[in-house]
Amino acid sequence: xxxxxxxxxxxxxxxxxxxxxxxxxxxxxxxxxxxxxxxxxxxxxxxxxxxxxxxxxxxxxxxxxxxxxxxxxxxxxxxxxxxxxxxxxxxxxxxxxxxxxxxxxxxxxxxxxxxxxxxxxxxxxxxxxxxxxxxxxxxxxxxxxxxxxxxxxxxxxxxxxxxxxxxxxxxxxxxxxxxxxxxxxxxxxxxxxxxxxxxxxxxxxxxxxxxxxxxxxxxxxxxxxxxxxxxxxxxxxxxxxxxxxxxxxxxxxxxxxxxxxxxxxxxxxxxxxxxxxxxxxxxxxxxxxxxxxxxxxxxxxxxxxxxxxxxxxxxxxxxxxxxxxxxxxxxxxxxxxxxxxxxxxxxxxxxxxxxxxxxxxxxxxxxxxxxxxxxxxxxxxxxxxxxxxxxxxxxxxxxxxxxxxxxxxxxxxxxxxxxxxxxxxx
Numbered sequence: 001x002x003x004x005x006x007x008x009x010x011x012x013x014x015x016x017x018x019x020x021x022x023x024x025x026x027x028x029x030x031x032x033x034x035x036x037x038x039x040x041x042x043x044x045x046x047x048x049x050x051x052x053x054x055x056x057x058x059x060x061x062x063x064x065x066x067x068x069x070x071x072x073x074x075x076x077x078x079x080x081x082x083x084x085x086x087x088x089x090x091x092x093x094x095x096x097x098x099x100x101x102x103x104x105x106x107x108x109x110x111x112x113x114x115x116x117x118x119x120x121x122x123x124x125x126x127x128x129x130x131x132x133x134x135x136x137x138x139x140x141x142x143x144x145x146x147x148x149x150x151x152x153x154x155x156x157x158x159x160x161x162x163x164x165x166x167x168x169x170x171x172x173x174x175x176x177x178x179x180x181x182x183x184x185x186x187x188x189x190x191x192x193x194x195x196x197x198x199x200x201x202x203x204x205x206x207x208x209x210x211x212x213x214x215x216x217x218x219x220x221x222x223x224x225x226x227x228x229x230x231x232x233x234x235x236x237x238x239x240x241x242x243x244x245x246x247x248x249x250x251x252x253x254x255x256x257x258x259x260x261x262x263x264x265x266x267x268x269x270x271x272x273x274x275x276x277x278x279x280x281x282x283x284x285x286x287x288x289x290x291x292x293x294x295x296x297x298x299x300x301x302x303x304x305x306x307x308x309x310x311x312x313x314x315x316x317x318x319x320x321x322x323x324x325x326x327x328x329x330x331x332x333x334x335x336x337x338x339x340x341x342x343x344x345x346x347x348x349x350x351x352x353x354x355x356x357x358x359x360x361x362x363x364x365x366x367x368x369x370x371x372x373x374x375x376x377x378x379x380x381x382x383x384x385x386x387x388x389x390x391x392x393x394x395x396x397x398x399x400x401x402x403x404x405x406x407x408x409x410x411x412x413x414x415x416x417x418x419x420x421x422x423x424x425x426x
Contacts (some may be wrong), residue, residue, distance in 0.1 A: 010391045011369035014377055017385075018367075021374045024416075026063035033068040039378045039412055043324035044285050045273060045315060046075070048414075049292035050328045051396040054350055054424060057416045058328045059114045059140040062289055065326070065414075066118055067117055069287050070125065070133055077280060078122060079136040080115050081290035084272045085150040085235045087137020090115075094122045094135045096254070111143060111183055111346050112424045118289070134280070138272035138288075138345040140242040141235075144184030145346075147176035147242055152233040154209075157232040159224045165212060168205055172239070175202040184245070185340055185347025189287055203247075206240050227279075234275055241268040252307075262308040266294060270314035293397060295325045296409040300402070312409075326376075327395060327410040330419035331368050335398050344426065352421045353399045363392040363406045367415045377413045393405070 019035040022028075040046050048065055050058040071077040080087070090106055092098075107116055119135060126132040141150040155169045175198050179190035191199065213220070213233050218420070220229045241264045248261040269290070277286060293300060295312040315323040337351040358364035367375075383389045391407040406413070 008366055008369055009387055010363075010382070012344055012367040013382055013386050014366055014372060017381065018147055018370065018372050018375045018377045018415075020372070021414075023064065023377065024057060024060045024374070026060055026067060026117075028064070028311050030064070030068045030072065033064065034072075036065070036068060036376060037073060039376065039380075040069075040073075040326075041323045042322065044277065044322040045079075045288055045319060045360055046286070046324045046326060047290060047295035047312060047315070048328065049290060049295045049410075050327050051330070052335045052398045052419075053111075053113050053291065053338075054208070054417045054422045056422045057330065057333075057419050059117065059422065061328060061414060061416065062114065063118055063121060066287050066289075067121070073285070074131075075133075075285040075287050076131055077134045077136055077276065077284060077286040078118055079138050079276060079286050079288045080118075081113065081139055081143075081269070082115055083109070083136040083139050083141045083143070083149055083293060084137045084151060084238050084268075085141055085202060087135060088231075089352045090119060090137070091135040091305050095126060095132060096123065098158070109182060112422075112426075114289075114422075126216070136272075136276040136286070138269045138290075140238045140245065140268055142180075142183065142187075143246055144242050144265065145182050145187045147239045148173060148180055149240040150242075154232050154235050154239070157224075157228065161220050161229075161232075162216075163211075165209065168209055170185040172202055172205045172209070175205075176239075182346040183348070184249070185338075186342060186345075187347075188246055188249050189342060189347075192250045203243055206236070206243055210240055230275075230279070234272065237271075238268060241265060260299070260306050260308050266308060266311040267314055269294065270281040270312040270318070273311070273315060274318060292329070292395065292410075293402065296327065296404065297323075297325055297411075298404050298409040300404075302402075308324070326410070326412040326413045326414055327363075327406075328414050328416070329363050329364055330355070330416045332417065333419040334421050335396070335419060336421050337398050346426055348426070350421065350424075350426050351406055355396075355399060355419070357370035358396075359394060359401055361392060362394045362396065362401060363413055364396055364415070367413075372415065373417045375415055377415070378411075379413060380411050383407050402403075 022032045122133045181187040244264045251257040297312045299315040300308045337353045338348040394401040
């Protein structure tokens with residue numbers, strides 16, 4: 001159902017400039033996506049978002065865009081909102097290690113956020129490709145659900161490189177194991193129930209380990225190699241950022257959180273993207289998949305209160321126009337609201353929620369008023385051509401809206417007229 005703001009100048013701009021697409025099928029011909037080549041320009045990192053996880057149309061569109069950017073634009077890495085540490089075995093699988101069926105075991109304990117199908121396509125592609133596509137995780141371990149995916153390989157590293165320090169990481173693992181869960185929705189409340197002495201001991205131990213890692217880098221590298229050291233350090237940094245996030249979220253829910261304190265996860269994700277970009281061969285271009293609220297370039301605020309700086313803001317600061325944020329959204333249909341439930345493996349259930357008509361002032365209302373279906377809008381061009389560079393002031397986030405200057409927050413919008421909930425088990 002279209003919104004009623006047909007005098008919106010941005011809707012008028014969309015009518016004349018949005019690029020229609022003809023396919024959702026990831027296996028369909030890619031010619032309709034050719035205008036995307038000019039829209040992204042020379043960007044080294046193209047981020048593809050979604051206003052909610054667990055949406056069929058967004059998953060299909062991401063797969064199509066990934067195919068296009070790899071097959072026609074030379075992109076060679078898929079970075080995903082997935083644990084940095086856990087990403088390495090997935091990359092090995094994508095390069096041909098093990099059997100096709102092994103992926104299910106790799107992903108058995110993780111939230112099904114749409115990584116499986118892109119990985120299967122990459123593995124098939126790599127069987128005949130002259131330039132293989134790599135996979136890179138960028139997130140804190142287990143999306144904040146457990147420190148163990150990062151700390152266990154750090155312990156293996158220290159067992160060989162610095163056995164004197166091994167008891168410290170083992171103590172951190174002992175505490176971490178006591179509140180580990182499938183996601184931050186499980187771990188964060190379990191962490192909050194720990195005795196304060198255990199919380200403080202974990203933070204202090206991780207901090208001491210991090211400072212030692214950085215202080216004795218020449219020793220560690222002399223006993224091993226630079227690449228192994230770099231990976232172990234980044235894993236430890238992920239555990240530290242996750243630990244900080246537990247405190248930030250607990251304080252936020254208690255009403256005593258510091259301004260923008262939830263940025264710890266996003267700055268780590270941004271740093272991980274740059275970490276990978278620096279270590280792949282020169283000229284590497286990365287496709288980055290994450291939620292719209294992570295890829296956008298403007299701060300996140302609710303009810304006028306600054307809550308965090310997203311990954312996209314840090315990447316834009318580091319890369320300028322070499323970072324491109326493509327938000328995905330929908331006009332109508334259904335979305336996945338994540339309702340907290342500590343009795344479930346991931347700490348939440350999915351409510352299939354009907355989307356209401358787009359709010360006036362939203363980018364979705366502009367697409368509806370312009371009577372556009374599936375299509376892409378180049379917001380960099382819109383910033384130059386719309387009156388005063390002013391556009392929509394909000395974008396969907398699940399069934400609500402995030403108030404943000406859309407033309408500044410995103411470089412492009414990919415809109416689908418309908419969204420439906422994926423058939424998954426949580």
